[in-house]
Amino acid sequence: MCIRDRVEKALQPERVFLLLKEEDSQDDEEMPDIVASRVRTGGPGGMILSQTLIRRVLEQRTAFLTEDASQDQRLLGGDSIVGSGTRSAMAAPLFDNEHVIGLLYADTTNPSVHYDRDELKAFVLLANVVAVAITHARYHALEEERRRLRMELGAARRIMSRLLPRELPEVPGVDVSAYLESCEEVAGDLYDVRQLPDGKLLLVVGDVAGKGLAAALIVAGLLPAIRIVMDENLELGGVTARVNEQLFASTDAVRFATLFIGVLDPATGHLQYVNAGHNPPLLVNCDGDLTTLPSAGPPVGMIPDMEYPVSEVQMGPTCRLVFYSDG
Numbered sequence: 001m002c003i004r005d006r007v008e009k010a011l012q013p014e015r016v017f018l019l020l021k022e023e024d025s026q027d028d029e030e031m032p033d034i035v036a037s038r039v040r041t042g043g044p045g046g047m048i049l050s051q052t053l054i055r056r057v058l059e060q061r062t063a064f065l066t067e068d069a070s071q072d073q074r075l076l077g078g079d080s081i082v083g084s085g086t087r088s089a090m091a092a093p094l095f096d097n098e099h100v101i102g103l104l105y106a107d108t109t110n111p112s113v114h115y116d117r118d119e120l121k122a123f124v125l126l127a128n129v130v131a132v133a134i135t136h137a138r139y140h141a142l143e144e145e146r147r148r149l150r151m152e153l154g155a156a157r158r159i160m161s162r163l164l165p166r167e168l169p170e171v172p173g174v175d176v177s178a179y180l181e182s183c184e185e186v187a188g189d190l191y192d193v194r195q196l197p198d199g200k201l202l203l204v205v206g207d208v209a210g211k212g213l214a215a216a217l218i219v220a221g222l223l224p225a226i227r228i229v230m231d232e233n234l235e236l237g238g239v240t241a242r243v244n245e246q247l248f249a250s251t252d253a254v255r256f257a258t259l260f261i262g263v264l265d266p267a268t269g270h271l272q273y274v275n276a277g278h279n280p281p282l283l284v285n286c287d288g289d290l291t292t293l294p295s296a297g298p299p300v301g302m303i304p305d306m307e308y309p310v311s312e313v314q315m316g317p318t319c320r321l322v323f324y325s326d327g
Helices: 003-011 051-060 117-163 212-230 236-250
Strands: 015-020 033-039 064-066 088-095 100-108 189-195 201-208 257-265 270-276 282-284 290-292 311-314 320-322
Touching (some): 051 064, 051 088, 088 117, 100 117, 117 212, 189 212, 212 257, 236 270
Antiparallel strands (some): 015 033, 064 088, 189 201, 201 257, 257 270, 282 290, 282 320
């Protein structure tokens, strides 16, 4: 039996209304909307409800009873409940654990019907039952949404794991290792290591601004874009500029990515690179001296028509080059 049927069976009103606020609302002064109603033919005022009565219930957070609206001093002054010919009416707030989420309302124009305190108590009890049912239903819907989101994030994480290299290339004279652990299910950190047709190593490390699914979606477009542009045989400054234009054109103003793109010749240890706003990699020489490879341009996707300078460094046989992101 639905809420309206229970009220109608117990009180035989001419009108029954269930009003609810927006599900995520925590504003006790927000006016609720009618989400369910039952109006008998010839019922008072159609769908018009007394704003005075509604505000009184919401502001005082307590039930309201008028046994005879025409004589009720609280409703005099042209209120719609009087103008509609309503004789008796009740309204009770609906509470969750902290806030009023709406109200239950019933009225009649029958002059022989006068709702009393006992009926108000039963009405309030019914409103409490209704509020519990609605709160549980919302919690259930929220949990279902969370479950769906977890499934989607899990799928996104699996896709991300396929975008990043599963196995790093084995190149004589070079040892390469990588580790990535996201603070959330998916994130905006990225890397790529692959051997180019001429035997050189492409080294890519980046970090998309922001966290979560939005950042991961940009990673999903950024990595393939870098790989495609690299196939055009542009020098690294041109590659970075092309990636910058593509990302700027496809994202909003707050989305950008820090990016390091380097090409290492394993035979000579010569490294050419562009650092577009990324954390400077650390080059540890064989004698323990530390050198940084600083940024020489803004992140990609931030400013259009940028030119990115290409830098270079010579690595010795026992040098170590450490890339990282800021988490």
